[in-house]
Amino acid sequence: MSGPDDPAHLHDQHPGMRKHQAGDPIDLPSERHQDAWASHELQCPEKRAQFTKALDSIFSVKEHRDTSHSDEHLDKCDFVYDVGASSLKNDFQCRMVLSFRMDVNIMSEVTHRRLNIALQPYYGNTIPALGCGDRKPLGTVDIEWAFCGRMKRYRTTFYVVADVEYDLLLGLPSMWQHELYRVDSEILKRLNAS
Numbered sequence: 001m002s003g004p005d006d007p008a009h010l011h012d013q014h015p016g017m018r019k020h021q022a023g024d025p026i027d028l029p030s031e032r033h034q035d036a037w038a039s040h041e042l043q044c045p046e047k048r049a050q051f052t053k054a055l056d057s058i059f060s061v062k063e064h065r066d067t068s069h070s071d072e073h074l075d076k077c078d079f080v081y082d083v084g085a086s087s088l089k090n091d092f093q094c095r096m097v098l099s100f101r102m103d104v105n106i107m108s109e110v111t112h113r114r115l116n117i118a119l120q121p122y123y124g125n126t127i128p129a130l131g132c133g134d135r136k137p138l139g140t141v142d143i144e145w146a147f148c149g150r151m152k153r154y155r156t157t158f159y160v161v162a163d164v165e166y167d168l169l170l171g172l173p174s175m176w177q178h179e180l181y182r183v184d185s186e187i188l189k190r191l192n193a194s
Contacts (some may be wrong), residue, residue, distance in 0.1 A: 078097050078098060079187065081096050081147055082094075082147070083148060084146050084148055085111070085115060085143055085145045086115075087117040090116050094111055094114075094167035096167065097166045098170050098187065099130055099172070102169060103171045103173055104127050105156055105157065105159065105169060105170050105174050106158060107143075107158035108160075108166060108167055109138060109163070109164075111167045111168060118141070119141060120142075121139055122159065130169055131166075132164055138160045138162060140159055141157070141158055142156070156178070172194060
């Protein structure tokens with residue numbers, strides 16, 4: 001299916017942009033096109049993975065000349081996607097970290113408040129929270145969510161944790177359960193390496 005909304009045609013819609021290959025410098029859009037570029041260009045998981053790789057290579061201390069090793073640094077990175085989260089009362093867009101190092105799903109307390117959803121009690125032990133050490137969850141919630149620009153919806157239980165720096169975090173078991181390897185080839189590579 002090809003058309004004006006097809007990600008392959010997005011470069012044609014934004015003057016001054018060109019499709020880049022791995023290893024090419026990224027052409028940044030002019031200031032007046034930045035918002036349109038960001039909202040369209042980064043909706044596609046493949047483009048987001050490309051952008052993440054490009055940023056990582058810019059800030060990398062060691063320059064990778066051998067392309068056979070160019071993806072090695074990805075085994076230390078988590079992926080971040082824009083998702084639409086929904087409850088019976090609210091829908092909103094937020095950021096989800098796909099963590100290949102964690103086995104739990106976490107929702108920030110702020111995101112929980114924005115969704116305005118009932119909190120189920122949690123009486124268990126502390127859980128590991130990425131970037132924060134072990135934390136005692138405030139409770140759990142079940143929500144539906146979808147990758148922005150995609151129709152498929154997922155239902156997931158999250159621990160609600162205070163003072164985390166991300167909206168949502170999805171752990172490794174849920175990535176397998178939801179078959180997220182079908183969404184983005186970079187996810188498949190990381191899952192196979194885990």
